[in-house]
Amino acid sequence: MNKVKRIRISLPVLILGLSPIIIAFTMIGSILYGAKDIGWSTVLDAFFQFDSGNVDHQIVMYSRLPRVIGALLIGAFLAISGAIMQGMTRNYLASPSIMGVSDGSVFAITFCMIFIPNASPLDMIVYSLVGSAVAVGIVLGFMSLLPNGMSPVRMAIIGTIIGTFLSSISAAMASYFQVSQNISFWYNARLHQIDPNLIKLAIPFALVGIGLALLISKSITVLSLGHEVSVSLGQKNVFVKVVAIISVVILTGISVALAGNIGFVGLIIPHITRFLVGFDYRLIISCAGVIGAIFLALSDILSRFLNHPFETPIGVVTALIGVPFFLYLIRKRGGMKYAS
Template sequence: MRSKIVSPAFILWLSPIVVVFTIMASILYGAKNIDWETVWNAIFHFDPGNVNHQIVMHSRLPRVIGALLIGAFLAMSGAIMQGMTRNYLASPSIMGVSDGSVFAITLCMILAPGASSLDMIMYSLIGSLFAVGIVFGLASLLPNGMSPVRMAIIGTIIGTFLSSVSAAMASYFQVSQNVSFWYNARLHQMDPDMIKLAVPFALVGIALALFISKSITILSLGEEVSVSLGQRTTLVKAMAVASVVILTGISVALAGNIGFVGLIIPHITRFLVGVDYRWIIPCAGVLGAIFLALSDIFSRFLNYPFETPIGVVTSLIGVPFFLYLIYKRGGGKHA
């Protein structure tokens, strides 16, 4: 067993402090810097006529809360996928799960242009499930399809196909303007009402993830070991898929397709806390939340005073990390 570098309890205890400072930095700094006194007054003595108060309450606060939630959801999804499949390249973006959500949202825009926020979330969940079914279905049919690199290739192909079909449909039915938000992952357009609607779904997804965390640890040792230990692998995988679908689906519904968070953070978490998924899943959640929120802050200054799309920032880190994993690990499974 790989030794721990950092105590998981230390990460979980320290994370609230880091989160608070991250929230403060996200609210204070951007294209327009806002002083702390204004932020305090905006939160506790909100003045609808004050532009800075409007920026704090209707833009920056929902933005950082959304970034924290989405980072946590995607990181936890990636951790579950990597543990369940023993595939070190598994993540919602690489396996096409996020693209499936965008595809379903595009259909929603075409078939039900007046859809509510709740409808968007439901379509996104269905799209995630659809993509998971296609990718794992194809992988199980192809020779050696479950190997990490082949699954990544299948997921990338399916994701690219769904993304291309979505773009073509959006252009043909003239809804490109409406769905551009979900293609470009604009955290600054976060909808506070959708965040509130997403919370109950998120609680179910997180509860599922934590409930099966011990079983994921056993499953990560291999199918034969899991069966020999009496684990009902089919049930565990079904619950794991349900958790991934929920967490990824609401992430895409909230802010669009954000790549590589679910790939990078689980690896960093395993490196820090070891291979026990009872710790990996919650620690990945807090590290993913902080990572995406800090990436969002960085995106504001990369090309100041213009904002860089958050997907560019995560890709700048994620693509080299992805190539490094392939170089170091080849086609093998993770330990």
């Protein structure tokens, strides 16, 4: 028993300690391989002797480097958001994609592109955050009104319905105002079109969202034990939930603003992380961010080879992994909240 406990304690340290090395190799692989393979010497030249007239250098610096950085950031943001949502609601099916949060962001961006066509990248981020907040409010509102609305399967159904509704309205608006081609980026989550300037603008928002998540990580652990237990320990649950929702809104909103709607990362990664490190959300949030970043970056590399030389949308790759995982959870644990 003591041996098992020592392994569990050391595993988070191992994950966080090895993560820089794994991320570095993932970045190298993402930069080297794609529709066009680029040699290692060319990559080094692009970094240290950049030639604006060299097409390979442009691909490295303006496409593949922002792409892998974006994938790492978005994977981390969505995984942390999913971990917070699952801990806050004690619902193993909660995630930004299942709960309609991502669809709310896409809806807001569609609205922005139609009625504010000259909006700046910062405006897009702000509108995406607002859309996330509205979607969370609608889903939580319906859950509070319906009997047993907080049960895992019912919560997933409500979130899926609201998300589908918002997505359908977005598609209808885009078609009616003839901006479907412009908005397709946010539906298909094409990382290769990510805007490097948008990444820079998103960093301050991300720091706030991650900072809030780490700030309440201990409180999320207490909250995941159950409402009665957390109240008996003197925790202010309303405050914790408000801060948690703000963190989820920020991280999900900037993820959608960066690369569109990417599903299942926030569902899969928190489960894997809990299995590896236990139920302490101080460890779950940190490790989920790292694992989510690596997962999405590797999925992006895989998407380039499924139909080579054509690229498969990253959402297809995450869905191929996420849908069976989702069905497995419903089959094995349908109607049950996870026990801490």
